[in-house]
Amino acid sequence: MSHPCSVNPLELFKDPNVSDIFIDGDREILIEVNGELVGSGIKFESDAQTHSFAKELLLNTNVRFDLNMPFADANIKTENGKLRVHCVHGGECSENTLISIRRHPTNQLSIHDLHQRGFMNAEQLSALQEIIRGKRNFVIIGATGTGKTTLLRAMLSEVQNERIITIEDSAELNLQGSAISLFTRARNQEGLGEIGLGELVRQSLRMRPDRIVIGEARGDELKVLLNALNTGHQGAGFTLHANGIRDVITRLKAILASAGLEMKLSDQMIQSSIDFVLEVSKVDGARKLLGIRAMGDLYE
DSSP states (O other): OOEEOOSOGGGGGGSTTEEEEEEETTSEEEEEETTEEEEEEEEOSSHHHHHHHHHHHTTTTTOOOSSSSOEEEEEEEETTEEEEEEEEOBTTTBSSOEEEEEEOOOSOOOHHHHHHTTSSOHHHHHHHHHHHHTTOOEEEEEOTTSSHHHHHHHHHTTOOSOOEEEEESSSOSOOOTTOEEEEOBOOOTTSOOOBOHHHHHHHHTTSOOSEEEESOOOSHHHHHHHHHHTTTOOSOEEEEEOSOGGGHHHHHHHHHHHTTOOHHHHHHHHHHHOOEEEEEEEETTEEEEEEEEEHHHHTO
């Protein structure tokens, strides 16, 4: 039985196995524990309390959250780690105030750690090592919460003595060593000052990168990245939302079409710049690397 939320929901992160907290008005707060969504046993007494908590989370972020700006994204630092917060204003696009909170991982898992945890088998581990050592370009596909970023981070942790530039909306990769991180910037209250992923990719090309990595490609940044890969850049990686390996080409071409690229040219760019597709998914609640395919094989 759930009871009113008399404590700060962020205290749920005291459990190191909790990665996400989901709050929907006065319903029971849900948490993700070791990849499984479960109830927390607590809730706010009203949507008004949930809204007040959202405003409290965003208090020192300079992010606007009101009826005119009903969506808010922010990164905050707490005693329980760095958190990514997303809020939806109740009464606008949702009946209730919605808050999604994800904790950025602090432990740097290697691909060997993932192998030991059953994320991949020994043959896949060897293949990933060859992809990294050979500076092959790759894309990791899968649905939300399937481990795309986890795998990307683990693969890049194998890279030594190289200048990696990561490009993200928020700090999720958190690579150690000589890695450089670039982040997007939302427009201000006057609608100015936005810096997107595409612009960051363009700027990264002037920073002598050994590898360029995009946390998630979904817009014109993909066109900029593939152009760079076609001019000699190697070892790049990015994640992509796709239903499966059979759909990855269609998804890539749709993004490139929205960026103004013709179909025939899209096919040429994809085949000549991306070497491998890595598919991750949840199987019986556990994150798994389902397969590794050469991009050329998908065109046959």
